[in-house]
Amino acid sequence: MQTLRSRRLATRARLARYGWVGLLTMLLAACHTDMYSQPRYQPYEPSSFFADGRSSRPNVPGAVAAGQVQTDTYLYTAKVNGVVGNVMPFPVTANLLARGQQQFTIYCSVCHGVAGMGQSIVAERASIVPANFHQQRLRDVPIGHFFDVITNGVYRSDPVKGGYQSMFSYASRIKVEDRWAIAAYIRALQLSQNATVDDVPPAERAKLGR
Numbered sequence: 144m145q146t147l148r149s150r151r152l153a154t155r156a157r158l159a160r161y162g163w164v165g166l167l168t169m170l171l172a173a174c175h176t177d178m179y180s181q182p183r184y185q186p187y188e189p190s191s192f193f194a195d196g197r198s199s200r201p202n203v204p205g206a207v208a209a210g211q212v213q214t215d216t217y218l219y220t221a222k223v224n225g226v227v228g229n230v231m232p233f234p235v236t237a238n239l240l241a242r243g244q245q246q247f248t249i250y251c252s253v254c255h256g257v258a259g260m261g262q263s264i265v266a267e268r269a270s271i272v273p274a275n276f277h278q279q280r281l282r283d284v285p286i287g288h289f290f291d292v293i294t295n296g297v298y299r300s301d302p303v304k305g306g307y308q309s310m311f312s313y314a315s316r317i318k319v320e321d322r323w324a325i326a327a328y329i330r331a332l333q334l335s336q337n338a339t340v341d342d343v344p345p346a347e348r349a350k351l352g353r
């Protein structure tokens with residue numbers, strides 16, 4: 144007489160012997176190709192359908208991706224006829240300066256320092272010299288120069304290696320409006336190091352005595 148235990152063992156052995164049949168059935172049932180293999184071209188694959196032999200269609204001249212139209216040249220380049228301008232393309236508000244401060248702290252302070260003095264751990268440890276924003280030349284440049292530098296980076300020629308980039312472009316990382324916000328904040332930083340008592344609102348002046 145079979146015990147419960149030996150019956151269980153027999154079931155297990157049968158499963159091991161014939162289980163693959165069930166598995167195969169399930170696998171084969173999943174092999175439907177309807178949506179998976181659609182006719183398509185590989186990238187750059189030639190096509191006899193179009194007269195020029197290409198399967199990909201070239202962009203329609205003048206086409207602009209949705210939301211990417213750049214009609215305001217100054218906003219996107221800080222330049223008028225190729226020369227950097229000295230005006231903001233939109234009003235400077237306290238909110239904008241706060242945004243500029245935040246973005247500056249994230250992207251620029253690591254090298255230029257939180258006060259823009261060109262002193263930082265990176266400057267100390269690496270063999271680069273980030274610009275000090277309080278030097279006279281940078282106090283005199285138009286505000287558009289900062290937008291331009293953030294957008295295009297700084298290239299210097301190296302007599303040995305030839306041209307090299309000493310500060311990379313942030314165009315892919317910082318949004319256009321934020322680049323302007325940073326430019327405005329740099330102007331505020333410059334003012335902070337060269338302010339007189341007259342620049343302090345009367346209500347705040349009393350605090351200076353302390």
Ligand code: HEC
Pocket residue numbers: 247250251252253254255265271272273274288289292293297298299309310313325
């Ligand atoms: C990885 C370090 C690094 C970071 C981060 C960095 N810079 Fe620079 N920056 C430099 C260096 C190095 C120079 C000096 C380039 C030279 O003179 O060859 C420089 C130069 C400059 C100059 C002076 C350009 C001129 O007219 O000579 C400005 C303005 C400037 N950076 C702005 C910024 C702003 C704004 C940010 C943040 C968006 C930023 N930098 C982030 C390294 C950095």
